[in-house]
Amino acid sequence: MAWDSIATIAAKVNAGEVKAVDLVEQSLRTIAEKSSFNAIIATTEDRAKERASQIDAAIAAGESVGRLAGVPFIAKDNFLVFGGETTAASNILRGFEAPYQSTAINRLEAEGAICVAKANLDAFAHGSSTENSDFFTTKNPHDETRVPGGSSGGSAASVVLDLAPFALGTDTGGSIRLPASFTGCVGYKPTYGLVSRSGVVAMASSTDVIGPITTSVEDAAIVLDVISGKDELDSTTIEKDAQGYVVDAPGSLKGKKVGVIKEYMGEGLNPAVKENIVKAIEAMKAAGAEVSEVSLPSLPLALAVYYIVCPAEVSSNLSRYDGQRYGYTKQDAADLNDSYIGSRELGFGKEAKRRIMIGTYVLSSGYYDAYYRKAQTVRTKLINEFAAAFEQYDVLVGPTAPDIAFKIGENAEDPLQMYLTDIMTVAVNLVGVPAISIPAGTIQDMPVGFQIIGKQRSDRELLAIAAQTEAIL
Amino acid sequence: MASESVKSQYTVTIGIECHVQLKTKTKLFSGADNDAREAAPNTLVNHIDFGLPGALPVLNGEAVPLAAKAAFALGTKPQKFSKFDRKHYFYPDLPMGYQITQFDEPIILGGEVTFDVNGEIKHVGITRAHLEADAGKSTHPAGRDYSLVDLNRAGTPLLEIVSEPDMHSAAEAKGYAKELYLRMKYAGVSDANLYYGNMRFDVNVSVSKTDEWGTRTETKNLNSFRSVEKAVEYEVNRQIDELEKGNEIIQETRGWDDTLLQTFSQRTKEDAHDYRYFPDPDIPPVVLTDEQIAEFETSMAKLPNDYREILLSVGLEKAVIEDIIAVPNTAMTVGRVYELAGGSHAKRVAFWLLQPQSDDSEDITEEGQRVSDENLVKLSQMVEDNKLSSTAAKEVLADLLKTNDDPEKIAESKNLLQVSDEGAIAEIVSQVLVDNPKAAEDVKNGEMKAIGFLTGQVMKLSQGKANPALAQQLIKKQLGL
Numbered sequence: 001m002a003w004d005s006i007a008t009i010a011a012k013v014n015a016g017e018v019k020a021v022d023l024v025e026q027s028l029r030t031i032a033e034k035s036s037f038n039a040i041i042a043t044t045e046d047r048a049k050e051r052a053s054q055i056d057a058a059i060a061a062g063e064s065v066g067r068l069a070g071v072p073f074i075a076k077d078n079f080l081v082f083g084g085e086t087t088a089a090s091n092i093l094r095g096f097e098a099p100y101q102s103t104a105i106n107r108l109e110a111e112g113a114i115c116v117a118k119a120n121l122d123a124f125a126h127g128s129s130t131e132n133s134d135f136f137t138t139k140n141p142h143d144e145t146r147v148p149g150g151s152s153g154g155s156a157a158s159v160v161l162d163l164a165p166f167a168l169g170t171d172t173g174g175s176i177r178l179p180a181s182f183t184g185c186v187g188y189k190p191t192y193g194l195v196s197r198s199g200v201v202a203m204a205s206s207t208d209v210i211g212p213i214t215t216s217v218e219d220a221a222i223v224l225d226v227i228s229g230k231d232e233l234d235s236t237t238i239e240k241d242a243q244g245y246v247v248d249a250p251g252s253l254k255g256k257k258v259g260v261i262k263e264y265m266g267e268g269l270n271p272a273v274k275e276n277i278v279k280a281i282e283a284m285k286a287a288g289a290e291v292s293e294v295s296l297p298s299l300p301l302a303l304a305v306y307y308i309v310c311p312a313e314v315s316s317n318l319s320r321y322d323g324q325r326y327g328y329t330k331q332d333a334a335d336l337n338d339s340y341i342g343s344r345e346l347g348f349g350k351e352a353k354r355r356i357m358i359g360t361y362v363l364s365s366g367y368y369d370a371y372y373r374k375a376q377t378v379r380t381k382l383i384n385e386f387a388a389a390f391e392q393y394d395v396l397v398g399p400t401a402p403d404i405a406f407k408i409g410e411n412a413e414d415p416l417q418m419y420l421t422d423i424m425t426v427a428v429n430l431v432g433v434p435a436i437s438i439p440a441g442t443i444q445d446m447p448v449g450f451q452i453i454g455k456q457r458s459d460r461e462l463l464a465i466a467a468q469t470e471a472i473l
Numbered sequence: 474m475a476s477e478s479v480k481s482q483y484t485v486t487i488g489i490e491c492h493v494q495l496k497t498k499t500k501l502f503s504g505a506d507n508d509a510r511e512a513a514p515n516t517l518v519n520h521i522d523f524g525l526p527g528a529l530p531v532l533n534g535e536a537v538p539l540a541a542k543a544a545f546a547l548g549t550k551p552q553k554f555s556k557f558d559r560k561h562y563f564y565p566d567l568p569m570g571y572q573i574t575q576f577d578e579p580i581i582l583g584g585e586v587t588f589d590v591n592g593e594i595k596h597v598g599i600t601r602a603h604l605e606a607d608a609g610k611s612t613h614p615a616g617r618d619y620s621l622v623d624l625n626r627a628g629t630p631l632l633e634i635v636s637e638p639d640m641h642s643a644a645e646a647k648g649y650a651k652e653l654y655l656r657m658k659y660a661g662v663s664d665a666n667l668y669y670g671n672m673r674f675d676v677n678v679s680v681s682k683t684d685e686w687g688t689r690t691e692t693k694n695l696n697s698f699r700s701v702e703k704a705v706e707y708e709v710n711r712q713i714d715e716l717e718k719g720n721e722i723i724q725e726t727r728g729w730d731d732t733l734l735q736t737f738s739q740r741t742k743e744d745a746h747d748y749r750y751f752p753d754p755d756i757p758p759v760v761l762t763d764e765q766i767a768e769f770e771t772s773m774a775k776l777p778n779d780y781r782e783i784l785l786s787v788g789l790e791k792a793v794i795e796d797i798i799a800v801p802n803t804a805m806t807v808g809r810v811y812e813l814a815g816g817s818h819a820k821r822v823a824f825w826l827l828q829p830q831s832d833d834s835e836d837i838t839e840e841g842q843r844v845s846d847e848n849l850v851k852l853s854q855m856v857e858d859n860k861l862s863s864t865a866a867k868e869v870l871a872d873l874l875k876t877n878d879d880p881e882k883i884a885e886s887k888n889l890l891q892v893s894d895e896g897a898i899a900e901i902v903s904q905v906l907v908d909n910p911k912a913a914e915d916v917k918n919g920e921m922k923a924i925g926f927l928t929g930q931v932m933k934l935s936q937g938k939a940n941p942a943l944a945q946q947l948i949k950k951q952l953g954l
Binding site: 080088096102197198204313315319322325340372 | 520523524525526527528529530531532559561563565568569570571620747749750751754755756757
C-alpha cells in the first residue's frame with residue numbers, strides 16, 4: 001500500500017486520526033513481505049515500536065509532536081542509529097552498536113519521525129549497485145535481475161517498495177541520485193555542508209553529503225528542511241536558508257535559464273535514455289524555460305579526479321578500523337602487526353581494499369604531486385567552470401546516469417566499467433553544488449532519471465524548479 | 474673520552490624541537506577534559522578521541538588564541554592562513570590511524586628567542602611552530618603478553634616549536650629550553666609543568682670538523698633542563714669519540730636514560746614512515762584577520778624580558794633578577810607593585826619574595842600565594858615610614874604571606890611597631906647614657922663610631938621597637954652635639 005505524503009501523514013498523526021504504532025506496524029509488515037528484495041539489513045523494531053507508543057501517548061495527552069510526527073523512515077546502514085547495529089554493510093563493523101546517534105537522525109527524531117530499519121548499501125558506500133555489500137545484493141524493485149544502483153540502493157529500493165515514506169542516503173559521488181534514477185524515485189543531494197556528517201560512517205569527507213530519498217520533491221524538501229543547518233559537531237556545516245526548503249507554491253519555470261550539459265548528452269549515453277531526457281527538456285521549454293546548451297570542458301576529467309581524491313580520503317578514513325577497539329578483530333593474533341593485518345584482511349571486502357590501495361598510493365611521497373595535488377588542481381578548475389556556468393544559468397540539466405539499471409553481476413568483475421556508472425554524478429560532488437534526480441519516464445519498464453543541478457546554496461530554488469519539472473513530466 | 478684539545482676541533486650544532494601542552498580546558502578536537510593528571514585511565518575520552526565511526530574533529534576555540542600568544546612570545550605574529558593535515562601511521566594509541574597536525578602551512582613561521590648565556594646574549598631563530606593533537610599513552614608491562622593503552626592524553630593540544638640549528642653548546646641548549654619555558658609560562662600559553670610533561674624537548678645534535686654539518690641524531694622526550702643539557706653533553710662526547718675512532722654517525726632517534734645519564738639507540742632512519750600527509754577535509758583552514766591578530770597582540774601578558782627590564786630599572790642585579798624571573802608569580806607581583814607604588818617599593822618586595830634558585834630548579838609550586846599587592850605595598854610603606862624595622866618587616870611578611878591580613882594589625886599584634894614617640898625614646902636614651910658613660914664620653918670627643926654602639930643599646934632596651942634614626946638624633950641632642 002502506497003503512503004500518503006509526509007506532510008499528510010504527520011498531520012493525520014498530530015490530529016489523532018492515525019496512530020504512529022499502526023504506521024510502524026504497516027512499515028514493518030511491508031518490510032517482512034518484501035524481504036526477498038534484500039533492501040533491508042535489519043529492522044530497529046523494538047525501539048521503533050517504543051517510540052511510536054510514546055508519540056501516540058504524547059498526542060493523546062494533547063502535546064504537539066512535530067512536523068514528522070509518527071512518520072516511519074529507513075536509514076542507510078552507514079548512519080549511527082540507536083536500537084540496532086550499524087554495519088555500513090561491512091564485515092569489519094558487524095556487531096557494532098552505536099553509543100551515539102548521527103545528527104541527522106537526532107533532528108528527524110526531534111520532529112517525531114521514527115527509524116524502523118537500516119537499509120543495505122555497498123560496504124562503506126563504495127559502489128554503484130549494492131553488489132559490494134558484505135551481506136547481500138539488493139534487487140531492483142522493477143526487475144529482480146537488475147541492480148537498484150548504489151551505494152544507497154537499499155534506501156532507494158525501500159522507498160519504491162513502499163517500505164516507508166522516505167529513506168536517508170549518502171551521496172559521495174552519486175550514491176543518492178544513481179539509485180533514485182535506477183529505481184524511479186526522487187534522490188536529493190544537498191549543497192556540501194548543508195547536512196551534518198556527524199555520526200555517519202565517513203567515505204570521502206570532502207564530498208560526502210547526506211540527503212533524502214522520497215517519492216516526491218515535496219517530501220524531499222520537508223526532510224531536508226528538518227535535517228539541514230549548522231551543527232557544532234561538524235565544522236564543515238553551513239547555515240540553512242533563512243526561508244527553509246518547504247515551498248508552498250513552487251512558482252513557474254517561465255523565464256528560468258536552463259543549461260543542457262553538452263558533455264552529458266554525447267558519447268556513452270544510451271540513445272533511448274537520451275530520448276527521455278530530451279523529452280524532459282522539451283517539457284521545461286514548453287513550460288516557459290529558456291533552454292540552451294552549455295559546455296563545461298573539464299567535465300570529462302571529473303571521473304579521473306574523483307577516483308584519486310575519493311580513494312585518498314577513503315584510505316585515511318578507513319584507518320580507524322584496525323580491530324583494536326571495536327568491530328571485527330582477528331583472534332589469536334601472533335602480535336600487533338598480525339592483529340592489524342588479519343583484522344583488516346578479513347574485515348574489509350575487495351572494493352574497500354582496492355580503494356585503500358589506490359588511496360595509499362596516490363598519497364605516498366613521490367606520487368602525491370603527480371596524483372593528489374594534480375587532481376585537486378583540476379577540481380578547482382571544475383569549480384570555476386561550474387561557477388562560470390551558473391552566472392548564466394539558474395540550473396544545469398542532463399541525465400543522472402548514462403543508462404538504465406544494469407544486470408546483477410554484469411559489471412561485478414570490471415571495476416572500471418562499474419566506476420563509469422558514476423560519470424554523470426561525480427562532478428557535482430567534487431564541486432559541492434546541490435543536485436536532484438527525478439523520474440523521467442521508463443525504457444522497457446525500467447526508470448530513467450533526470451538530473452537538475454543548482455549552484456552552491458541554491459537548494460531552495462533548485463527544489464522549487466525540480467517540483468515544477470516533476471509536475472510536467 | 475676525547476681530550477679537550479680534540480674536542481675543540483669540532484663544531485657542535487644543536488637544534489631543538491619542543492612540544493608545549495596548551496592550557497585549554499578541553500582537548501584540541503573534542504570536548505573531553507584536557508587535564509589528565511590524576512584521572513583514571515580512559516576516563517577522559519569521548520567518541521572523537523576513541524575514533525568511533527562518524528566522529529568528526531572540531532577545533533577547540535581556545536587553541537588558536539593560545540597559539541597566537543605563543544607567536545608573539547616567540548617574537549613573531551601568527552600566520553593569517555594555516556591548515557590542518559593528517560599524518561598517518563598505525564599504533565594502538567592513535568585511534569583514528571592518523572594524527573591531526575599542521576604539515577606545510579603551520580600557524581607560526583619564523584621568530585626568535587634571545588637569552589643570556591654566561592653574560593652573553595644568545596639569539597636562536599625559530600623555524601616554525603605548529604598545532605597538533607597528542608597520541609594516547611601505551612605501556613608495556615614487563616613479562617606480560619599484552620600492552621595497555623590510555624587514551625586520556627589522546628587529543629591533548631600541543632604546540633611543537635622547531636628551532637633553527639643555532640645552538641653550539643650544552644649550556645646554550647639548556648638556556649634556550651629554559652627561556653622557552655619561561656616565555657610559554659609568562660604568555661599563559663601553557664602551565665608548562667615539566668613534572669607532568671607539559672613541555673618535552675627533542676634535541677638534534679651533530680658535530681663536524683668542517684663547514685658542513687655532520688650526521689645528526691635526535692634524542693627524544695627530555696623533560697627537564699638538566700636532561701637537555703646532559704643529553705647534549707653526552708651526544709657530543711659520544712659522536713666525537715665515534716668519529717675519532719673512525720666510525721660513522723648513524724642518523725637515528727635516541728632515547729635518554731635519566732639514571733645512567735646516557736642516550737641509547739631507538740630506531741634508525743630505515744624505519745622511517747611514509748606518513749602520507751594530506752589536508753584534513755574535516756577541519757576548515759584557520760584564517761585570521763589583521764584585526765584579530767592585533768587583538769591577540771593587545772591581550773598579551775608581559776613577557777620575561779619586560780620584567781627583566783623593570784627589575785633592572787629598580788636597581789637589582791642580574792643574578793637576582795633571574796632568580797625572580799624563574800618564579801613567574803613573584804616577577805608578576807613585583808611588576809604590579811612597580812606600577813602601583815614605584816621602584817623603591819618594587820625593589821623591597823622583590824627581595825622579600827626572592828627565593829634563591831638552584832641551578833636545576835624549575836617548576837616551583839606557586840599555589841597558596843594569597844597576599845594582595847596592596848598589602849605588600851602597605852608593608853613596604855611602613856618600613857619607608859620607619860614604622861617597622863626591616864627585621865620586623867620580615868616577621869610581619871611571614872604572617873602576611875599566610876593570611877593576607879592588614880600588615881599594620883599584624884605588626885601591632887606582634888608588638889613590632891617602632892616607637893617614634895620622642896618622649897619615650899628620650900627616656901631610654903637618658904638611661905643608656907647613664908649606663909654607658911665611657912661610650913658617651915667617646916662620642917663627645919668626636920669618636921662617632923661609639924654612637925652606633927649607643928644606638929644599638931637603645932634598640933636593645935626598646936626590644937627593637939625604637940626608631941634607630943630618631944634614637945641617634947636624641948643621643949646627639951642629649952650629649953649636646
